[in-house]
Amino acid sequence: MTDPHAALLALEAAVPGLADLRRVEPARIDWVVVETALGTALPPDFKLLAEQYPLLHFGDYMSFHTPQPGTEEAWARALAEEREDVADLLDVDELSELLAVYPEPGGLLIWGSSIDGDTFLWTTAGSGSEEWQVTVASHNGDWWHYTAGAVQFTAGLISGAVEPWGLPRVRPEVITIGGEA
Template identity: 30%
Template sequence: MTPSLEHVTQLIPPPSDPRETDWDNAEQALGVQLPTDYKELIHAYGGSSWDDYLYVLEPGCPNDNYDLIEWEDQQTEALDGLWEFEKKPVELEEEGSRVIPWASTDNGECLYWLVRSGRQPDDWTVMVNEARGDRWEHFPYTCTQFLASALTGDLRSTILSSRFPLPVHAFRQLHAV
């Protein structure tokens, strides 16, 4: 278990029923290997809601609204259309770079991995895009480092809600609707 995921488990103990995921199928659909810490996060918590605000996406999530593969398809199409009219973030100007969503918020912000050519999945960092706007933030954290830092209040974002994290953490696993 990565140190950052261990920190998350200390803040919010995982459910007793770990999730099993077909990673080969998910990675084939995305065309990339996924980060180890994300796989561990999904195994421990599954698709999940954190502090009634942040929703971690899961490949094959029982709640179709939070399926990682569906989100990736939708976001790729939406961003391709958006960048015909808006400037890409500077981090995405590099040849071969792209973003893959891994979480969203109840306000509509999207959290992405920044995938860069020549970087291994365990070195991907996090980008946050505001909901109905062109502001982006880049954080030099893995997804579990980002989650742990956000939950402790050590991470500050000008895009994410100022009410996140909650003073008393709330967690729920996403189930079929």
């Protein structure tokens, strides 16, 4: 997988003005609380993005679901509650025999979503979270994998380096959610 800092730089290169939204000081997210509640470590690129940036929405289309300081327990609970949504996606698309929901080994765990109902997940397989691949569940029933982290995937989706396979092209624009910059 891509180095987390290289992935973040690729995202900043793909989205003009993104670097201007970088926090002056990294957020102090209590990853021990988050990861203990989830029962797993999260990928380093995702953690770096969460520490360096407020909540982001790209191209009026997609958002990362990142914890913010002081919301760690609630964020982990909300992510755990989304497991039922993942199970529903698998059932609707008749994939529950092929794919599992985290915390099952190799199960799917949500990291982002789109305004169109597309879901961005990790396949939690491998010896560590840095090996997790991205799995996309598009609202039209297309499912596919991308062998890199969430930040690199998003950079490639926005820059055009990643074939969108049923997703719209994502404009290289970003806004913060909740007004924090």
